[in-house]
Ligand code: KG4
């Protein structure tokens with residue numbers, strides 16, 4: 001089975017094509033294509049993501065990204081002005097009517113190629129920015145209708161959890177023994193901060209989450225206060241690493257919100273405000289002060305995330321630990337989590353995704369889509385597909 005996956009929940013237009021072959025107790029996967037068109041440059045200029053701007057960019061980048069994925073997968077056979085039934089054409093225009101001129105571009109695209117050997121389309125339906133999600137969903141509906149193949153709706157968070165099943169090579173396999181249950185996942189990005197427990201295969205429960213800002217959002221907002229560009233995580237991390245090399249200990253103190261509460265929830269808005277007050281009371285900002293704040297802020301975030309993670313691993317007797325989302329690229333967090341978990345229990349398997357799989361991508365949507373399709377047969381009826389910005393696992 002070949003799945004074409006579409007991811008548009010935030011600021012990356014992702015298209016992946018994944019082939020699966022099921023043998024008895026094993027599934028072997030081949031990555032045929034994995035394409036990302038990032039909008040980072042545009043959002044950097046404005047210091048954050050604006051949903052309507054993200055939507056417009058997805059609309060512009062969608063077909064070129066699909067074409068480049070199909071070409072990479074060697075599934076692109078050009079065709080000179082294929083005829084499209086008038087009824088189909090007006091149906092496609094209607095499906096894409098909310099997406100600016102994507103309708104006409106889509107019809108032109110469908111005219112230009114032979115139907116590729118794709119068996120199903122997986123698409124992110126939430127959580128995320130609804131205007132952005134709709135671009136992916138409308139595209140999936142149109143392709144499903146034109147190529148007469150089913151659509152598999154995918155939860156973006158399930159994608160992050162399952163992203164560590166994707167290995168850093170073209171071909172990889174999945175067997176019953178790939179994951180040891182219970183599995184605990186820490187999902188940390190610009191839009192989410194969650195601890196998710198998977199007691200059994202594909203049975204999820206959220207055991208903790210942020211009550212206000214997501215951790216990546218806190219990185220981005222603090223970076224902005226320090227005059228650093230978007231996305232702020234890598235910038236703060238660089239300054240913090242520099243300062244950590246120079247000083248033994250942090251010389252300022254920021255709060256560690258909710259670190260000692262018994263639940264597994266988080267809160268980062270107070271920490272962000274504490275930085276604001278620190279700058280107000282100790283300014284003007286100098287380069288030295290920026291580094292000091294970056295170090296203490298990163299320490300505070302890592303202290304809270306690692307403390308809660310360790311307690312959750314202990315409480316739920318997890319055998320596997322997975323980290324996902326853009327913030328998992330933070331090297332200091334990786335180092336501390338690995339050290340602490342090893343000290344606590346060497347037997348726990350710790351999985352950090354590779355950088356390209358930690359941030360939003362369509363490959364994780366393809367793999368989640370594959371397993372969803374094994375659980376529930378996907379249908380060609382797409383009228384009920386909806387974007388749900390707050391979709392929960
Ligand atoms: O998963 P992602 O690409 O997009 C979503 O938000 O879904 O995550 C982006 C977030 C941004 O907030 C960015 O600042 C943060 O991940 N980030 C980092 C690092 N790299 C990216 N945060 C801390 N340290 C990093 N090295």
Ligand code: ZN
Pocket residue numbers: 156160189325326359360
């Ligand atoms: Zn994400």
